[in-house]
Amino acid sequence: MTELAHPSRLKQLISLILMSLCAQGCWIETALSQIVPDASLGTESSLSTGNVITGGSQRGANLFHSFAQFNIGDRQRIDFANPAGVDRIFARVTGNTRSEILGTLGILGNADLFLLNPNGITFGANAALDVRGSFVASTANSLIFDNGFSFSTVTPQTPPLLTISAPLGLQYPSNLSSIQLQRASLQVSDGKRLALLGGDVSLEGSTLLALSGQVELGEPQGNVSLSAGTSVDVSGTGSGNIAINARNITISEGSRLFAGIASNTIGDAKLAGGIRLNAIEAINLNDSEILIFVLPGAVGNSGNVDISTNSLLINNGGQINITTAGQGNAGNVNINVVNSVRLSQLSPAGFQSAIFSIAGNNAQGNAGNINISAGELYLNDYSGLSTVLREGAIGKAGDINITTGQLTFADFSVLNAATFGQGDSGNISVKVNGAISLTNGSAIANQVFPDAIGNVGNITIEGHSLSLTSGSEILANGAPRERAGNIIVNARDSISLIGIGTEGIAQGVSSGLFSDTTSDSFGIGGSIQVNAPSLMIADGAVIDAGSRNAARGGDIAINVDRLRITGGGQILTTAKSSGQAGDIAVQAASDIFLSGRDPGFETRLAQFGAEVVDQIDAASGIFANTLAGSSGTGGNISVRSRAVRVQEDARVAVDSQGVGAGGSIQVQTNLLTLSDRAAISAETQSNTGGNITLSVPDLLLLRRGSSISTTAGIAQGNGDGGNINLTSGFIVAIPNENSDITANAFSGRGGNITITTQGIFGTDFRDRQTALSDITASSQLGINGVVTINTLALDPLQGTSELPTRFSSPPIAQGCQASSRTSRFVNQGRGGVSISPADPLVAEMIWQDWELIDHSQASHNPKEITEAQGWVKQSDGTVALVANPDRAMNDCPTSQPIP
Structure with a gap:
């Protein structure tokens, strides 16, 4: 017996083959689909029969399903049954694995479908939706309803036996899982909602279609990324909207967001939907486009682009473009950024980074407005902000309103409101702190x-x-x-x-x-x-x-x-x-x-x-x-x-170098200086010269070939010289520097020069110009003008009074009573200052031959000073004050007490 034929070894071989086949079968089942219901709904658990899911808990118009795993294999198909009266189907995953949708997910009816898996969701290259209602995929861990019920993946419960309305919102775990689209194409029926809500949402080379409907992406704590030519399109007959909410939003590598009106009629006119981006930290639009349009033949107004973030970067030819080419107005671009808005660099194909609102060729409607509020606005490398009314359009270009802390444009960047068609350009307002x-x-x-x-x-x-x-x-x-x-x-x-x-x-x-x-x-x-x-x-x-x-x-x-x-x-x-x-x-x-x-x-x-x-x-x-x-x-x-x-x-001039008359110049200044061929000029080639009026209260200074001129007929033409009226405190020139004041003419009459001044120095009136500094009003072929100089000579005696040459003695009252105030006694000569008896002498320095008062102390005791009580007339006729008039009266009969 050979070794292989031994019974025990044959048994082992058969066992290996069976195990291999089992493993292969399990792998094949995994590659097809893994729909594994859980037991959280009790007797109402979901059932997977073939490619159709039935069962679940129905509460009013809502049907609830719960799974341990939910995956659809490559090119496979899974459909949810849609019982009568059900408008919304909710499917949750309570296990701990991601959902991989590699085939088609559908509903056998018109209900909306909600898929919750907090572990994450992936849509592969062959993923597709076959739903006639809306579709929401989320990595939230529960749905919250208005009666307080939570359809949770963490604490799964059977829905209560009562009517449950539509959900109010989603509740997310602290650690958010991602939603990934890898070259997938997802579409819902026209006018319906397509939402991918969760942690990081990334779309790589993928397409989302909700024509005339709504697309929602992201969650405020996660990031949203569109790359490799991803397209999100809600255009159609109107009313389509795109909303992205995230911590950071990146749209790159030729990706696009579309909204607008592709075709309709006047009776079906609508408002094209808008696009709203809201990022806590930053938005980056790199070589990609956000576009809202009304195509030719369509009727309706474009929606708005609304952006709110901490920082906005549009680079490498990234563009925000709102255009109407039909009947209706283009929408507005509204940007609210805490820090900086930066537009820079051309795309590889040579397109500028820009924000546009345009009424296109042959459109009937206005371009929209561009409104930006930011901490800083920076544009370079041909970047632009533009509202335009194109050729053949009838309407108006939009307004541009900028409010920012700092504004910098470099390297051919432009902010522009323009019209090529029939209508006014818009207004531009820039307010910068x-x-x-x-x-x-x-x-x-x-x-x-x-x-x-x-x-x-x-x-x-x-x-x-x-x-x-x-x-x-x-x-x-x-x-x-x-x-x-x-x-x-x-x-x-x-x-x-x-x-x-x-x-x-x-x-x-x-x-x-x-x-x-x-x-x-x-x-x-x-x-x-x-x-x-x-x-x-x-x-x-x-x-x-x-x-x-x-x-x-x-x-x-x-x-x-x-x-x-x-x-x-x-x-x-x-x-x-x-x-x-x-x-x-x-x-x-x-x-x-x-x-x-x-x-x-x-x-x-x-x-x-x-x-x-x-x-x-x-x-x-x-x-x-x-x-x-x-x-x-x-x-x-x-x-x-x-x-x-x-x-x-340098010059100040109202000259006429054609055939017209000159203008007029008025200068009011305290000090006017003209030097080194400088000029104030109202000259003409062949018409009447203009007029010059100068009011210079202090000084007019003319140096080195400077001039004041209203000369006419410089080209040997007609025209009278203009007039010069000059009022100045002083007029100063250097005689041999050829600085002139002229009102000449060639064939016409010379102008009039009127000068009012306190003095003229270095220039004189002459009947013709010379190499000196001149004042002239001559005419080569006509009548000379008139030069009037009014000099205000100063009289040094004007306003003064004649002083007397003889002095009379002041009258003295009879009876020299000091207290009657009828006369004064003034002791003059103390330092040159008159001092009355009532004024104190307070300074130690007095005006007396610039000598200091002696500060030495007297060596003897000072005598007591007693107030005078009377006066006596001495034998020589002088009067002396005395302290004791009674004693004095005994000695002098002409003594008398002071009253």
């Missing part, structure tokens, strides 16, 4: 583009300080039909506008504030108001409310303590076409300083042209000019300050 900084081509812009029909909205900026550098701008301009927008900037500390853009789309562009108009527009320029303790405009930066069309330029009002304009910085309301230049009013409580030129102006103008370069020339200054080729008149400039200093080619 701290600093506002825009750098390297960044912008806050409110614009109407060519071919659009509408007006530009307004911009209001409030902050501690404002800094615009390297081609950064605040704009309320464009091509309006009626007017450009207004800009109001209020800073509690300082405003700095510095420099020119040197790269990208900002190359050649001035930093500054703009409310100007384009050449293809019809509207007037808007107004700009600046209020701050300090304003600096430097190195080619500008404040511009000019006009490039036939309409009037806007007005500029500056109210500061100190104004500095250097390096070609400019304030201008110039007219470059047939429109009139606007007005400029500058009030600086302390002082104004204008100096220098922009050395790169000519090169930049040749490279980019006048449509890009905003300055009118290289000089620093304040300008309400008209430019060459224009026909409008110059604007008006009013300047008030304690002291004004203009030097090194």
Whole structure:
């Protein structure tokens, strides 16, 4: 007998084979499904027959099931029976293993399905739902009902024998388990609810569909993650909503949240649902999108995107986008963040990180508003916040409202309200407790583009300080039909506008504030108001409310303590076409300083042209000019300050370089200094010069080729010279420095110069200009103007009284009674100060040849001083006071007691 044939060994072999088969069978059963009811429901326990689950405890419209394990194998199917009258089915797992849904979970009816497993739930790649009602999967450990009953996985009980309504909420354990979707696709019927509620909820490459329904994800103590192109879609005929609540929310790798109206009719118009994200700590939207839309042909208003968190990061091309392309308004984006909102970096495909609310092409409706409240708002790398009315749309761009502690835009980032269609752009409001900084081509812009029909909205900026550098701008301009927008900037500390853009789309562009108009527009320029303790405009930066069309330029009002304009910085309301230049009013409580030129102006103008370069020339200054080729008149400039200093080619000018008349300039200051070719000018090429009025109570100082001019006909044209009215305490110039005051003309009449002063030094009236410092009102071909100088000479005797040259003795009363107060006795000569008998001598230092009083003590005892009681007339006629008049009367018959 061989070894294998031995009976005992054969028995062992058979046993091994049977054990192997048993194990294999068990494995196969596990791979298929594991639905293991528990005994917690007693006689009403759940039953698993094939792929259908029956039994359970029915209480009214609710059916309760309880399992020790609940798993569905790959590509397998499990259905819950749906008895008549049951609207909700509740399934709990009381064991200690996760539920793995790798196949299809369904209901043979219309009931809603709730699945609770505090150990966790996983949906695999082939997982699916076949439910016509709502579906809720949760890692909570109990459901709470309004009668106090808890359908618990920890202390499982049979539901009480009474009617139980819908559940009120979920109760979670301290240690939350996760819900995972791994390339799963879950869908509920249209208009129904799909909720995954628990600890960490992660969706990787998965899809959730609840068309026109609701999707809910997360729990405040857990994290929610959407990655690898995950899609959550509640769009449809309207009313779909997405709500995510978590500690942290991460949406990345091309994932998307969709809500909106895909198609319907006017009779079926609805409000598209909204998307709400609420995270205790942070929300990260990375290369992904949150989108609410109304598609072309659909009718209804878009819903809102509402975000509340401690920190919001939108990067690598992440976007929040609300768009209507049908009939209806786009919704609002409402963001409330405790700390920072940061948008940065382009996506790999080149899309910007951004927040949009858009009325799309040919839409009929308004773009929505963007409202952000945050501790800090930071944008860089082409990031944007925009409300837009696109081409062909009829409506209005939305408003943008920002409230933050600090605002920083860098590297071509933009906050923008714009219209390309038929309607106005929105208004922009930025309120910042701290600093506002825009750098390297960044912008806050409110614009109407060519071919659009509408007006530009307004911009209001409030902050501690404002800094615009390297081609950064605040704009309320464009091509309006009626007017450009207004800009109001209020800073509690300082405003700095510095420099020119040197790269990208900002190359050649001035930093500054703009409310100007384009050449293809019809509207007037808007107004700009600046209020701050300090304003600096430097190195080619500008404040511009000019006009490039036939309409009037806007007005500029500056109210500061100190104004500095250097390096070609400019304030201008110039007219470059047939429109009139606007007005400029500058009030600086302390002082104004204008100096220098922009050395790169000519090169930049040749490279980019006048449509890009905003300055009118290289000089620093304040300008309400008209430019060459224009026909409008110059604007008006009013300047008030304690002291004004203009030097090194800087100018204050209302010149007309076209065919129009010059404007007017009024300056009120205590001290006005012009030096090194500086000028106050109202000159014209071929029309009447403007007028200049200067009120300088203290001193007007002219040095090194500076000038005050209202000369007309500089290009040998017509026009009378303008008038100059100058009132100053003193006017001082250096004779050989050629600093002039002129109101000349070429073929017209010279202007009139009226000067009222206490004195003029270093300059004289002459009938023509010379190399010296001159005052002229001549005309080369016409009649000279009139120069009137009123000198207020000082009379040193004015207001004084003539002193007497003879003195009379004061009258003395008859009978020299001291107590009758009819006369006084004054002892003069004690230190040069008259001292009456009633005044005490209180100082030890007296005015007597600058000598100190002797402090030495007398060596003898002082005599007793007795008050005088009478007087006597001595033999030489002198009068002496005596202490005892009775004794004196015996000696002198002319003695008498003092009454």
